[in-house]
Amino acid sequence: MSDNDEFSELLGAYALDAVEPEEREAIERHLVDCPRCRAEVAEHREVAAYLSHTGAPAPEGVWDRIAAELAPPAPPMRMTILPTGEAATADVPVDPADDADESVTPIDRTPGAGRRPSRPMLAVLAVAACLIIVLGAVAVAQSRRVTGNQTIEEMASDAAANSKLKVDLAGDAGSARAVVGADGKGYLIMDDVSAPAEGDVYQLWGKVDETVLSLGTFGDASVVPFSVDPARIGDIELFAVTQEQAPGVVASQQDPVLAGTV
Amino acid sequence: MTHPEDPRASSSGRDEGSVEPDVNGDIREVSDAALVMAVSRYHQDALAEAYRRHAGAVFGLARRLLNDATLAEEVVQEVFVRLWNDPEKFDPARGSLRAYLLAQCHGRSVDLLRSESSRRRREEKDHRRTAEAGYDLEREVWDLALADHVREALESLPEAERAAIELAYLGGHTYREVAVMLDEPEGTVKSRIRSGLKRLRVELVGAGLGLGEWS
Numbered sequence: 001m002s003d004n005d006e007f008s009e010l011l012g013a014y015a016l017d018a019v020e021p022e023e024r025e026a027i028e029r030h031l032v033d034c035p036r037c038r039a040e041v042a043e044h045r046e047v048a049a050y051l052s053h054t055g056a057p058a059p060e061g062v063w064d065r066i067a068a069e070l071a072p073p074a075p076p077m078r079m080t081i082l083p084t085g086e087a088a089t090a091d092v093p094v095d096p097a098d099d100a101d102e103s104v105t106p107i108d109r110t111p112g113a114g115r116r117p118s119r120p121m122l123a124v125l126a127v128a129a130c131l132i133i134v135l136g137a138v139a140v141a142q143s144r145r146v147t148g149n150q151t152i153e154e155m156a157s158d159a160a161a162n163s164k165l166k167v168d169l170a171g172d173a174g175s176a177r178a179v180v181g182a183d184g185k186g187y188l189i190m191d192d193v194s195a196p197a198e199g200d201v202y203q204l205w206g207k208v209d210e211t212v213l214s215l216g217t218f219g220d221a222s223v224v225p226f227s228v229d230p231a232r233i234g235d236i237e238l239f240a241v242t243q244e245q246a247p248g249v250v251a252s253q254q255d256p257v258l259a260g261t262v
Numbered sequence: 263m264t265h266p267e268d269p270r271a272s273s274s275g276r277d278e279g280s281v282e283p284d285v286n287g288d289i290r291e292v293s294d295a296a297l298v299m300a301v302s303r304y305h306q307d308a309l310a311e312a313y314r315r316h317a318g319a320v321f322g323l324a325r326r327l328l329n330d331a332t333l334a335e336e337v338v339q340e341v342f343v344r345l346w347n348d349p350e351k352f353d354p355a356r357g358s359l360r361a362y363l364l365a366q367c368h369g370r371s372v373d374l375l376r377s378e379s380s381r382r383r384r385e386e387k388d389h390r391r392t393a394e395a396g397y398d399l400e401r402e403v404w405d406l407a408l409a410d411h412v413r414e415a416l417e418s419l420p421e422a423e424r425a426a427i428e429l430a431y432l433g434g435h436t437y438r439e440v441a442v443m444l445d446e447p448e449g450t451v452k453s454r455i456r457s458g459l460k461r462l463r464v465e466l467v468g469a470g471l472g473l474g475e476w477s
Contacts, residue, residue, distance in 0.1 A: 012456030
């Protein structure tokens with residue numbers, strides 16, 4: 001029996017939390033690399049959700065306790081350094097680039113621990129983070145936002161006029177400016193940047209204390225919003241843009257197509 | 263590093279001119295996936311709406327598993343606080359929010375059931391849970407049309423598959439424990455759980471239920 005068959009037989013019990021802890025760990029290691037089994041688990045859980053459907057009202061009083069427990073915010077820029085120094089990129093940002101327009105794929109949160117297996121391997125971490133990137137893309141697509149009174153260009157223009165940090169970027173793709181306001185809201189304003197190749201995206205990176213953070217991906221945009229921790233604006237050393245295959249990467253292997261140091 | 267501003271305190275605390283997720287018009291019309299996106303942007307009202315939609319089911323499952331309303335409320339609290347803290351763990355491409363929350367609830371509930379501190383109490387209740395598991399479904403007050411479909415689907419299962427699934431999922435037992443209870447080989451039970459779930463899926467889809475589409 002192949003590994004896959006062995007795990008397959010357990011997927012139903014696993015989806016119902018009816019396996020032993022060591023089996024759970026083995027299955028979860030397998031699931032990282034097996035989209036077919038992940039899909040099957042998701043299907044089983046969807047079915048199980050019907051079995052437990054009670055139609056009961058939400059319990060009284062519990063919401064108040066939840067609301068009281070909602071934590072103060074996570075830092076707008078979370079930096080999780082990967083274990084290997086060489087690929088010391090973060091598993092990424094950050095505040096979800098609050099003012100992102102539809103062309104931007106902010107990467108909302110760093111993956112956490114929870115009941116999932118630990119992720120000692122860089123490759124595993126990269127896969128996990130790529131999933132987050134995909135999720136970010138999906139979520140943005142599903143959360144189309146209403147633009148307020150100001151256009152993104154106007155907000156960028158305001159930010160440029162009052163910027164705390166301004167960096168010129170140049171490279172093969174053309175030239176652009178990154179401006180960051182005191183509130184940590186930043187905009188990459190394209191002066192003359194060609195669109196990425198089909199199937200590719202541009203990915204914006206910021207470097208802070210030897211840590212390279214992805215600040216989001218974008219396509220053919222004139223202005224790209226991003227966010228950084230206001231307390232760390234002074235620590236930003238450079239901005240760079242790479243061209244990557246969609247939906248983006250955790251650690252870029254590409255030379256920047258735009259770069260500018262502070 | 264300090265963060266004096268709490269953007270999660272309320273959505274009204276944001277800067278003027280910022281772009282809001284489209285959840286403020288009529289939040290009850292927003293999809294679950296968009297709600298979670300809004301949660302990831304610190305909208306407490308979006309979490310409140312997710313709670314309104316799904317907390318009853320989460321509570322129902324926890325209470326059934328734990329047989330203890332106070333503990334079940336704690337699980338509900340934990341599940342929704344976790345959604346607030348780690349919204350990215352919900353992947354709308356991989357299933358519904360309801361199924362995700364229930365899976366979180368189930369995992370946490372069985373962890374509690376299996377913890378050392380509750381083992382003794384569990385043993386006392388085992389007999390009763392074993393006896394009741396097959397009948398609980400009929401006793402619940404369900405959305406009637408949905409309940410009929412689910413009941414029919416369950417009744418269409420071979421009895422051995424139905425018993426294995428109910429003891430595992432609603433009884434919180436491992437497949438090995440179920441094997442002992444039903445006096446069947448472990449391998450048989452694990453296969454029956456899987457085949458039964460697949461059969462249930464076919465039945466539910468055949469009955470016109472869009473799996474994962476919770477109103």
